[in-house]
Amino acid sequence: MKEFIRRYAITISIGIVVLGIWVVCTTYGGFLNPVIFPKPITVLKAFSEKSSELIQGFGSSMRLLLPGYAAALILGIVGGVYFGLKDRIRQIFMPYFHTLSPIPPTLFIPYAIALLPTFKSASVFLIFLGSFWPIFLGTIQGVILIEKHYLDNAKTLGLKGGDYLFKVILPASSPHILSGASSALGLSFLILTMAEMFGAESGMGYFIQYYTDFSQYDHVLAGIFFNSIVILVFMLLFEKIRKRLLFWTNIKGN
Numbered sequence: 001m002k003e004f005i006r007r008y009a010i011t012i013s014i015g016i017v018v019l020g021i022w023v024v025c026t027t028y029g030g031f032l033n034p035v036i037f038p039k040p041i042t043v044l045k046a047f048s049e050k051s052s053e054l055i056q057g058f059g060s061s062m063r064l065l066l067p068g069y070a071a072a073l074i075l076g077i078v079g080g081v082y083f084g085l086k087d088r089i090r091q092i093f094m095p096y097f098h099t100l101s102p103i104p105p106t107l108f109i110p111y112a113i114a115l116l117p118t119f120k121s122a123s124v125f126l127i128f129l130g131s132f133w134p135i136f137l138g139t140i141q142g143v144i145l146i147e148k149h150y151l152d153n154a155k156t157l158g159l160k161g162g163d164y165l166f167k168v169i170l171p172a173s174s175p176h177i178l179s180g181a182s183s184a185l186g187l188s189f190l191i192l193t194m195a196e197m198f199g200a201e202s203g204m205g206y207f208i209q210y211y212t213d214f215s216q217y218d219h220v221l222a223g224i225f226f227n228s229i230v231i232l233v234f235m236l237l238f239e240k241i242r243k244r245l246l247f248w249t250n251i252k253g254n
Contacts, residue, residue, distance in 0.1 A: 038218040047222040053207065054226045060202040061192055064120060068127030069188045076132050076184075077177060080139020081169060090140065101137060105130040105191055113199075123195040130191045131184035138180020142173025175249060178242045185238055189231050204230065 005012070019040065025032055026039045038046075047054075083090045105126045112122035146169070154168045170177075196205030204227050211219035 035215060036217050038221065042218045043221045043225070046216075046218040047225065050207075050219060050222060054204070054223065057202055057204045057207045058226075058230060060200070060206075061196065061204045064123045064195070064203070065127055065188055065192050068124040069131050069185065071124075072128045072131035072135055072184060072188075073181060076135030076180070077139050077170075080136045080177070081143055081165070081173075084140045084143025084173070085169070097133075097137065097140075101133040106194060109195075109198075119199050123192070123200070126195055127188050127191050131188045134180040134184040134187065135177065136180075138176045138183075139173060141180075142176030143169060145176065146172045175246055178245065182235070182238055182242065185234060186231070189227075189234070193227065 022040055026034070026037055083093065108126065108129060109122075112125050113119075116122040116125060150168060150172055154164055159168060192203075193205035193208075196203035197209040200206040204223065208220055208223040208227070211217075211223065
């Protein structure tokens with residue numbers, strides 16, 4: 001605990017200062033609309049009162065996010081390794097990848113709604129689409145950047161098939177794969193929230209949109225803070241997994 005406080009003393013201090021400014025502005029600053037800018041204690045009460053609803057929304061959101069992200073992770077790595085190893089095929093298709101990857105997944109919402117049978121399937125597809133490209137392109141980049149002498153040594157040792165893939169290609173390209181997967185995870189939460197705010201009947205994004213419609217901004221802020229906590233926890237867990245998998249790179253903690 002002492003080590004944690006020492007390492008994050010400045011971070012904690014900034015948070016305390018921001019909270020203090022929020023308290024002062026909402027308590028003594030008559031220029032702020034109390035409906036739009038509720039007091040911290042009011043937001044805390046809303047958070048407590050709606051905790052079960054927030055947790056239920058979390059479960060609903062995960063049923064959309066996890067399948068879409070998992071599919072993107074699997075197909076992105078498999079496809080990235082394939083195109084990374086096939087130089088000629090990659091040269092043919094790479095211009096299309098660079099053209100399609102920057103397109104925001106939200107632009108495909110009309111087609112997702114029109115072609116897919118349910119809101120859930122449409123949302124999972126959009127999350128998959130947004131998560132796929134960072135993982136896919138990161139994997140390709142990781143495979144391309146593997147030093148040639150590693151591949152030559154593997155061939156000299158007679159490594160083929162699964163051994164060649166799991167003992168050489170994937171470990172050597174894993175820093176780029178996990179970097180893309182980290183970016184994809186953050187993007188998947190963004191797409192999830194946007195999708196839920198416009199078409200869902202439950203979920204973390206739906207919670208915010210629902211109470212925005214009734215101008216209950218204490219509940220809106222409670223939902224925003226809850227979303228932030230969930231995203232932070234997921235990103236920290238992913239970072240721990242990344243460091244564990246990449247222990248051989250001597251990544252230092254932040």
